[in-house]
Amino acid sequence: MMTAPELTEPKKPMNRRTVGNAEKWGWIFQRASGVILIVLIFTHLFINLMTGDGVNQIDFAFVAGKWAAPLWKWWDFTMLVLAMVHGTNGMRMIVNDYARRPFVRQTLQWALNISMVVIIVLGTLVIFTFDPCPTGTDTELLNVELCRELGRL
């Protein structure tokens, strides 16, 4: 009676195909970008809102002054890209959580991705094609010093 076969393994481990490491990298990216963003954003906020006249100082001339330095151009560009990707990735996770119907989910994902691309492209163009002294503008609005320096006034 005890000649029975010993416990075999009739059930093989399931063969499951995962979606690569997308979720994992998404998760890691949220953390890495978060840490960098904290530096970028807080410096940005500090300079814009805490120094000088705070929010009141912000106008075309202020922007022009900042972007005259490549550092700030790259700063804002990095911030733009990281924040958009981080935010879109975060929104993607939220959509995955709540949108039950595949159609709704897909639509929202597309909307997110498109807006991300549009915003990044737009922002990048703005930063790098920015003209601090557009002709035909009331000089009062311009950063006069800067434009003089640049020989545009």
Next chain:
Amino acid sequence: MTATAEKTDSTSEVGAVPTFTVTLRILRHDPEGLDGREAGAEYWEEFTVEAFATDRVLDALHTIKWEQDGSLAFRRSCAHGVCGSDAMRINAKNRLACKTLLKDLNPSRPITVEPIKGLPVEKDLIVDMEPFFASYREIMPFLMTTGPTPERERLQSPEERARFDDTTKCIMCAACTTACPVFWTDGQYFGPQAIVGAHRFIFDSRDEGEWDRLEVLNDKAGVWKCRTAFNCTEACPRGIEVTKAISEVKKALTSGEV
């Protein structure tokens, strides 16, 4: 973890046990529509019972069922927190009815009792556990080894054994999974219990299937869905550090080491 009864004079408790009156507000679900209700109707019902100082919520439910309304449906078996039958939402938190003493709940106010959240309710406090067990099965919760079976036991040092001790305590009560806000959202998430179940094998030095399991947990419905809300850890009646187990799985996946 269930609060431990505050230190009372234990001797007087066991001797002459004082009684008090409590009201339970129970969220009922009538799947069949009896007594003129619609099928699937949900409604709150209040019951008042006499209870002893040593009574647990389960005792109060029994008193209701046995003396007032026999149709009240709930699951229970062991009555001392080891079988995992009676997880329910008591005063808006997941707990085991048999491990929650009435006197720890401020019995002067009505105690609310609801089914656990996120699994389909079948009747009163009974939910369909099948999706929960299905997630558990997904993670291949059994020892996987290769090579010939040894004559005697596989050796394992006490330290290696200690690594996964915490997660072996799980009684599959689902208190954690149904407390998780991410699980409530769409039910796609495997839930913390499945990760606990996987953790128990992933960190068992005898097991060789850790990467099969980690791959499953790397999935969309897997471990990355956890947003460290800690409801699971706080709900676990066995005191398992659920979120810690989840974190360890995440670490294994990111570092590639178990």
Next chain:
Amino acid sequence: MSPAPTLYRGREGMWMWLVHRTTGVAIFFFLLIHVLDTSLVRVSPEAYNEVIGAYKTPIYGLIEAGLVAAIVLHAFNGLRIIAVDRWTWALRHQRMLVWVVWGIFVVMMAAFLPRHLGHVFGGA
């Protein structure tokens, strides 16, 4: 008829998850708008200044203050989440860390608000 079930009585971790989520969404939408309005610098200084001028009104000033609050909360809670997943110590003390986040939040807002509101309401 389905009566309202109770709200789950989660603790700090669950509420911070909600806070993180809502602030994340809020910041995301603000960012969309913020990039769009900043883009007006490419259109014309007039257009930009006009829109930016709106930020200087008390109403927008308050919204801006809310935004900063959201970012501060999201950012430091984000650090807390990272720490919790990274170190066992932080994991075991996550509830205390929630209060640390709120502490930082209060300090930062205390430094920021008077100055910012001064700018907004003090006029220029």
Next chain:
Amino acid sequence: MTEHEYDVVIVGAGGAGMRAALESSQRARTAVLTKLYPTRSHTGAAQGGMAAALANVEDDNAEWHTFDTIKGGDYLVDQDAAEILCNEAIDAVLDLEKMGLPFNRTTAGKVDQRRFGGHTRNHGEAAVRRACYAADRTGHMILQTLYQQCIKQNVEFYNEFYVLDMILDGDPQTAADGEEISVAGVVAYELSTGQIHTFRAKSVVFATGGAGKVFKTTSNAHTLTGDGMGIALRAGLPLEDMEFFQFHPTGLAGLGILLSEAARGEGGILRNSEGERFMERYAPTIKDLAPRDMVARAMANEVREGRGAGPNKDYVLLDLTHLEPKHIDEKLPDITEFARTYLGVEPYTEPVPVFPTAHYAMGGIPTNVNAEVLRNNTDVVKGLYAAGECACVSVHGANRLGTNSLLDINVFGKRAGIAAAEYALTATAPELPADAPAFVTALVAKLRETVGGEGTERVAQIRKELQETMDMNVQVFRTEESLAEAAALVTQLKERYTSIAIHDRGQRFNTDLLEAVELGFLLELAEVVIAGAAGRKESRGGHYREDFPTRDDENYLHHTMAYARPDGIDLQWKPVVITKYQPMERKY
């Protein structure tokens, strides 16, 4: 009504049921019917350990283990069965280890072992470390591990199916000796729908666990209502040795929740109100680790003689305060938490109030060593098997040694699974009679009719009175009078049971109805326990008659076989199998 057909149907998914399923499902088409989700079974409550003479930490062998089992069972053990139990113990533990069970380990990495009551070296010389354990949740780990293996093997479960009847192809009571009777299947009630299902099967294995709920103070689950035993009795089969019920010494006072014997194995000491270690008087050699029946009686005796602790002097104290808190946390984490949660006692610093609690049914459905069910002293019912607590192979005799039950469910669960499948592979499919579900259909219909009808009696009230009288009269100490009193009350309760009314008119999850059905089993089993106890005019193991305080091998060295006949319980005897060890006085 739905019909199913399988080679093997296993009733119960505790340790015994799932161990059987693992064997059987590899060989034949198997279904497991269980009234609880498998992981809710009460095997999960077992704490202390599982005995096997692995000799991992101390010199030990299966022969010593066999001797201890027989002596512990007060020589009512069938010695051939005990030999099998103890010889196969080692493989049983190693099998579980290979399935992944996380046993505690020695520093050398082997399965660790600890002391337990009644387990000794060299025929009683001193306590030996024989219990393999996983903290104080050994049963939990066994249940989980077996369930995990069942998942791996895709075992087919029918969860929350209450088996309420078995179908035989003849009447075992009228059949002549030697006539062949076989099983044809079972009838089950599905909790979630209220539907009745018939399962046609070549083999049926009963593994439905214990019947502790006949008592009030018990370590057993609410669901341990002796269904399997009750079904067998109703089908005309005998029940063996039902008067032997084990009262575990250390239940939390007033609640009955178990504190494992491991607490004493790890060094805990029982004290009376005077702080005296009273077990020194009752069992000078192994003191607190004497077999359970002795310790339970000693405790009850201390209380009777006025040395009980507490305001009512109705319990004794389990003292762990001299143990290191760290040691307690490592070895006894769960049970110390029970003391904190349920009594508000801190075991590090305070002794824990304890009193005996109804724990284990030594008796049950009689089987031979191949787990085949007997319909009289010699004939088996073809295709019908039983294993675990609901069965009585008689490895426990009059008193079970701690850690021998987890062993029993593994050894005889496995044997039952193999035997059932092998029989099914050779047998032809039985015919289920057309009226197979008739009994259950009628039972359920009758109960449903009581909703809102004439009935006046409440199930809970009858159950309470039953349990109270059993605790009062049929517990650790029994006498002619107390048993007569209990018998009279049970007769009365059975009468009242006919006019019960249930409340729930629903089809779905009607637990109200099932509690009524379960009470029916409890009443009938109580009757058998009382009859057996009254018939056994001696004291042996768990059965102690104050009016006959000594063991009487002359007249009672045999098993009780109780049959339910139309005019009441009929007690017959069955000889004890003695191979090596002649009965001697049991002293520790």
